Amino acid sequence: MSHFSLSIIVPCFDEQAVIVDTYNEINDVLSANNFDIEIIFIDDGSVDDTFSILHEISEKDSRVKIISFSRNFGHQAAVTAGLDHSTGDVVSIIDADLQDPPDVIISMIDEWKKGAKVVYGVRKNRKESIYKKVSYYIFYRLYSAISDISVVLDSGDFCLIDREVVDKINSLPEKNRFVRGLRSWVGYDQVPVYYNRQKRQAGKPKYTIAKLLNLALDGVFNFSSKPLVAVFYAGIITSLLSLFLAIFYLIYRVFNLEFMGSYSSESQGFTTLVVLILLIGGLQILTVGIIGQYISRIYQEVKSRPSYVIKKIINNKGS
Numbered sequence: 366m367s368h369f370s371l372s373i374i375v376p377c378f379d380e381q382a383v384i385v386d387t388y389n390e391i392n393d394v395l396s397a398n399n400f401d402i403e404i405i406f407i408d409d410g411s412v413d414d415t416f417s418i419l420h421e422i423s424e425k426d427s428r429v430k431i432i433s434f435s436r437n438f439g440h441q442a443a444v445t446a447g448l449d450h451s452t453g454d455v456v457s458i459i460d461a462d463l464q465d466p467p468d469v470i471i472s473m474i475d476e477w478k479k480g481a482k483v484v485y486g487v488r489k490n491r492k493e494s495i496y497k498k499v500s501y502y503i504f505y506r507l508y509s510a511i512s513d514i515s516v517v518l519d520s521g522d523f524c525l526i527d528r529e530v531v532d533k534i535n536s537l538p539e540k541n542r543f544v545r546g547l548r549s550w551v552g553y554d555q556v557p558v559y560y561n562r563q564k565r566q567a568g569k570p571k572y573t574i575a576k577l578l579n580l581a582l583d584g585v586f587n588f589s590s591k592p593l594v595a596v597f598y599a600g601i602i603t604s605l606l607s608l609f610l611a612i613f614y615l616i617y618r619v620f621n622l623e624f625m626g627s628y629s630s631e632s633q634g635f636t637t638l639v640v641l642i643l644l645i646g647g648l649q650i651l652t653v654g655i656i657g658q659y660i661s662r663i664y665q666e667v668k669s670r671p672s673y674v675i676k677k678i679i680n681n682k683g684s
Contacts, residue, residue, distance in 0.1 A: 368399065368400065368401075369400050369401075369453075369454040369455060370400060370401040370402070370403070370452065370453040370454050370455075371395070371400050371401070371402045371403075371453045371454070371455055371456070371457060371470075371474070372402070372403050372404075372405060372447075372451035372452060372453030372455075372456045372457070373391060373395070373402060373403070373404045373405065373456075373457045373459060373470075374405050374407065374444060374447030374448065374451060374456060374457065374458045374459070375387065375391070375404065375405065375406045375407065375447075375459060375460070375461050376407045376409055376440055376443035376444055376447065376460065376461065377406055377407060377408050377409060377411060377415050377419070377443075377461045378408075378409040378410065378411055378415075378437060378440070378443075379411045379412060379413045379415060380411070380413075380415050380461045380462070381411075381413045381414045381415050381418055383461060383462055383463060384406075384415055384418055384419065384461060385418060385422070386463060387461050387462075387463055388404070388406075388422050388426075388429075390463060390467050391404060391459075391467045392404075392426070394467040394468045394470070394471070395467065395470065395471075398471070400474075401428075401453075402428055402453075403428050403429075403430055403451070403452060403453060404426075404428055404429050404430070405430045405431075405432065405447045405450060405451060406419050406422075406429065406430070406431050406432070406461075407431075407432045407434070407443040407444075407446050407447050408431060408432065408433040408434060409434050409437050409438060409439070409440070409442070409443040410434045410435070410436040410437030410438065411437075416431070416433055419431050419679075420679060423679050429679075430450070430678070430679065430680055431677075431678065431679040432446050432447070432450060432675055432678055433675065433676045433677040433678070433679075434446070434673055434674060434675060434676060435674040435675070435676040436674070438672065438673040438674070440522075441542050441543060441544055441672075442542070442672045442673040443673070444458055444522055444542075444544045445542050445544065445672050445673065446672070446673050446675070448526075448531055448534060448535055448544075449535055450678075451531065453528065454527075454528050455474070455477055455525055455526065455527055455528060456525070456526045456528070456531050457470050457473065457524070457525045457526075458522050458523060458524055458526075458544075459523055460522070460523070464562050465486060465521075465523040465560070465562065466560060469486060469523075469558060469560045470525060472558050472560075473486070473524070473525035473558050474525065476525075476556050476558060477525055477527065480554060481527075481554050481555065481556040482526070482527040482529065482530050482553035482554045482555065483524060483525070483526050483527065483530055483548060483553055483554070483555040483556075484524060484525040484526075484555070484556055484557075484558055485520045485523070485524040485525075485545075485548070485555065485556075485557055485558070486520060486521065486523035486524060486557075486558055486559075486560055487520045487557045487558065487559050487560070488520075488521070488559075488560065488561070488562040489559050489560065489561055489562075490561055490562065520545065520557065521545060522544055522545055524545075524548065526548065527553070529553075530548075530551055530553055533551045534547050534548065534551060539666060540665060540666055540669065540670060540671070540672050541662055541665050541666065541672075542672060592655045592658075
């Protein structure tokens with residue numbers, strides 16, 4: 366395609382310290398190329414001056430569209446809103462903190478022109494804190510091990526998606542979304558682009574440990590039934606062990622056998638009883654917790670509430 370349009374989705378939450386730099390870098394990198402662009406900033410319920418700064422930018426640049434949420438609905442809801450309101454032939458998702466360099470989008474476009482329907486960024490290294498590096502390392506490998514879909518290690522939401530694939534993702538009915546999982550689930554020709562993830566330019570990281578944990582849970586439980594299968598097999602193994610132990614202790618007790626230097630008549634069995642109770646009780650709690658995760662997601666889907674609520678849209682005409 367010689368001439369095409371590109372939509373850039375930029376989720377924002379309290380990004381007043383960096384948002385002008387983000388806009389300027391996106392504009393500098395992409396404006397000089399032979400394609401039309403629209404920049405969609407999603408204000409995810411910011412409580413600082415993010416929205417007013419974006420409003421000023423939109424008044425100067427008609428290509429800028431702002432979607433303002435009524436409250437903070439989360440990063441994945443913001444990305445979903447951007448996909449829903451994008452109009453480009455191809456759509457890019459990039460965070461507002463400039464950790465993902467906008468110039469990588471050019472390399473992604475080159476791969477798209479060669480025929481790829483999805484081009485996802487893969488981080489070769491991260492200039493982040495140790496706890497984040499370790500958290501992401503564990504998450505991606507755990508997610509890959511138990512997911513029912515093909516998962517690329519160290520690939521986040523930073524990507525370029527063809528309009529055909531965007532429409533397929535938008536048509537999916539589920540509300541509790543893990544976008545990078547949906548991106549993999551729909552299939553099509555998907556290729557990686559490798560890059561170095563930078564430090565946050567300004568402001569504070571928005572993904573706390575709690576939010577990272579929730580994201581990990583969404584990734585695992587939204588795209589895998591393997592935890593339920595694992596619990597099922599753990600239940601079988603525990604039941605068999607319990608049966609064998611019951612038979613052993615029955616024989617041990619009836620015939621007053623010697624075991625580990627003592628006879629059954631000399632042992633009150635307190636330690637064995639406690640160990641068995643803790644083992645079975647722990648397994649039951651784990652089982653209920655895993656089932657609860659799936660039930661909570663069913664509950665959210667059954668209610669059919671929207672993923673986000675829009676308070677205001679400022680379109681590319683600045684109205």
